[in-house]
Amino acid sequence: MAKGSNTQIKEKQTVGQNIAFVILCLLVVAFLYPIIFILINSFKGKFYISKNPFALPNSETFAGVTNYVTGLTKNGFLSAIFWSFFITIISVALILLFTSMTAYYITRVKSKLASGLYYLFTFSMVVPFQMVMFTMTSLADKLHLNTPIGMCFLYLGFGAGLAVFMFSGFVKSIPLEIEEASFMDGCNPLQNYFQVVFPILKPTTITVAILQAMWVWNDYLLPYLVIGLSTKYKTIPVVVQLLVGSNGNKDMGAMMAMLVLAIIPIVIFYLACQKYIIEGVVAGAVKG
Amino acid sequence: MQKTLKRYFLVFTLPTLVAFALAFIIPFIMGVYMSFCEFTTVDNAKFVGVSNYVKAFVGSNSFVSALGFTVKFVIVAILSINILAFALALVLTKKIRGTNIFRTIFFMPNLIGGIVLGYTWQQMLNAILLKYQTTLVSNSTYGYWGLVLLMNWQMIGYMMIIYIAGLQNVPTDLIEAAKIDGATSWQTLINVTIPMVMPSITICTFLTLSNSFKLYDQNLALTAGAPMHRTEMMALNIVNTFYGKTGFQGVGQAKAVIFFIIVAAIGAIQLVFTRNKEVDQ
Structure with a gap:
């Protein structure tokens, strides 16, 4: 009895379930967005980040892995x-x-x-x-x-x-x-x-x-x-706090790259x- | 067997006990004593009685505004995190496609450390606020809601997993019986499901309570208390008192003792609550 109803549910998703699925997908985007945000900006040249932080990198703003190289080498x-x-x-x-x-x-x-x-x-x-x-x-x-x-x-x-x-x-x-x-x-x-x-x-x-x-x-x-x-x-x-948290001249690009690098192992x-x-x-x- | 084992006391416990004594027991006892002293290092402590405790509540950089901010934050965090996590858990136990992937993604922020998380959010929120020519630290309201958002983002997935485990333990025949008796889904939720998952609700409430109350890393990374210490929570206030101004170490230690007593009291209340629940079952 119980088994029968289970398979029925699996076969046919109701309207409510489909709506819930769409809402969950939107929530996933919202949950991943902060990480996507730093990921996108970590590939932009450091002077372009504050100008339009939400845009994807384009041919003008794309900086390749420069930020990662700076982040890894300069700051210990x-x-x-x-x-x-x-x-x-x-x-x-x-x-x-x-x-x-x-x-x-x-x-x-x-x-x-x-x-x-x-x-x-x-x-x-x-x-x-x-x-x-x-x-x-x-x-x-x-x-x-x-x-x-x-x-x-x-x-x-x-x-x-x-x-x-x-x-x-x-x-x-x-x-x-x-x-x-x-x-x-x-x-x-x-x-x-x-x-x-x-x-x-x-x-x-x-x-x-x-x-x-x-x-x-x-x-x-x-x-x-x-x-x-x-x-x-x-x-x-400690390094993230020291470099990202300190005031003054910040290399925004290297900062974003370091945040990404700190998250990757986890x-x-x-x-x-x-x-x-x-x-x-x-x-x-x-x-x- | 007991007797032979007893002779091995040092073999089994020595490394742990030495480390535990150095990292916790001795510093704890010294800490309690030094909260009654004036000092700048551990070697020049001078007994001054309860004056540090008085200074903790009056005068500049007192505890009071940090306590107020913390309480305001904790209440909103507990309510929002638990309501949203419970709602998510309800949806994710309803046999929807991709449930496992959703759980995996919602839980992930919980693993990222407070400092990295705080700066990630700081970057993003500042980018949004920049469009309105302002920043996270220009107004304490922004810092407050930023912290609430961040904490929700970090803890919802964690609490959701605990609620899912609770919901899966609710017997299906109870829900079926309620349906046969003509209960609407709202009535079933209020009268059957929620009473059945009360133990999970207790655990999650106390977990969010103690995690938000002791929050430090996220607070430091997101606003560091700016503007003017107005978004400073208790833990950050204590650290700033210790290392901000010389001569205030004793006050910092007294604040830490008060902080400890509050946290321990929350733990004790939790113990009473969970014990009572166990008797009920």
């Missing part, structure tokens, strides 16, 4: 792409490895210390960054953590709240019997963890990896405060693992 954008990738990949790797171990320990061991730590990690999720911003930056400076590797270590500390929370939730659902068998076989806790538990955690590992990668990649205030503007370790958001990442990203983000929202 190329090195920013490298450092963004470096910091994101190392931070996420550290977070996945160490917080999952921590979460496993504090979930499996029943002690006051373990549950105290669990609440502390959960608590850290509701504290806004501005609360610890100044004192954390000073501390990081004193301990010479104002390097890319130091940043990764700080991200491990900041990312720990959400990551431990999500891993703990999953560890609770793993039946103890599986691990007891491996202990009987003579595994020590570390062997047991890496051979038995960690592979089971895979779905949560993917979710945590996506959430943390997006956060670290897009984060602005932490790298800006810890590493600062003057060093060579700037990340993409779009590629999204299209490549769309299913995991949507699931991961939603899971993170519902739990956090």
Whole structure:
């Protein structure tokens, strides 16, 4: 019965559905327009952008990839792409490895210390960054953590709240019997963890990896405060803020090109693992 | 097993705990203490009692106008984002061609970082406003609605996905039963669908609430508070207090503590709401 009505609906789209389809298509254009806008202008000569920003480039205004070349070479954008990738990949790797171990320990061991730590990690999720911003930056400076590797270590500390929370939730659902068998076989806790538990955690590992990668990649205030503007370790958001946000003589063309270049890696990442990203983000929202 | 594992405490937790202590616990405790101090660096803190908290509310660059602007922004953002996202979710669960492509596109802006997003919108909105010989920062109303638009653009797709998941869990026989009883589609929506997706509505409301309330990157990129700090939200106001004028670091820290208390209170209320819902079911 239900199946029959389903196929009927699929065969014949009603008038209402067709209207909805047209409206949705218009909405898609509206949603993509800001990105189309910077894309169009990134191919125009820098003096033509403010004259007619909504026109497509024509033979007079078309500038080829000049803006991209300027954007990439002049402003240290190329090195920013490298450092963004470096910091994101190392931070996420550290977070996945160490917080999952921590979460496993504090979930499996029943002690006051373990549950105290669990609440502390959960608590850290509701504290806004501005609360610890100044004192954390000073501390990081004193301990010479104002390097890319130091940043990764700080991200491990900041990312720990959400990551431990999500891993703990999953560890609770793993039946103890599986691990007891491996202990009987003579595994020590570390062997047991890496051979038995960690592979089971895979779905949560993917979710945590996506959430943390997006956060670290897009984060602005932490790298800006810890590493600062003057060093060579700037990340993409810091460079964009520095160059696009500064007043004075702006190269509009290079600016548009840099915005496009900043968006491209995210779009590629999204299209490549769309299913995991949507699931991961939603899971993170519902739990956090 | 417990006993053997217990001896491995440091092996399993040390790296995380050291990083967590340095990045969060120690700065947090220092932050609470220093909100009662006058200082320019962490080494010259001088205890001054609650005067920073008083200065947070009175005098120049006070919190009050930023708080007002934030509340005004948050209310409009919550309503517009949730109504539009829910409407989109309703349409996209109605078996229309290309549903998956639509979902993919609407969700995408959520992944782009606030700074890049803010400047993209700034460029576009300024190009539009230029036709009327004005800019985004010439009037705080433009900045306000620009921020609302931007936030809608970023969050609608995200909330839509959560609403779609909620709508797909509504049993079809309930909807069919309502139809047989002669309910119009509007009546079905109000009396059957919406009560059934109440948990999703709660989640989305709190998500938009806390995300809009803590907004920083987008605010900085779009207007940076211009003109005259009138489009400055709480987070931006705090950062500007810290790094704008020397000698105001203590006031900035006191504002940050107040900000934290408000955010934590929102979290606590959310917890109560979701717990109550769980009991109902």
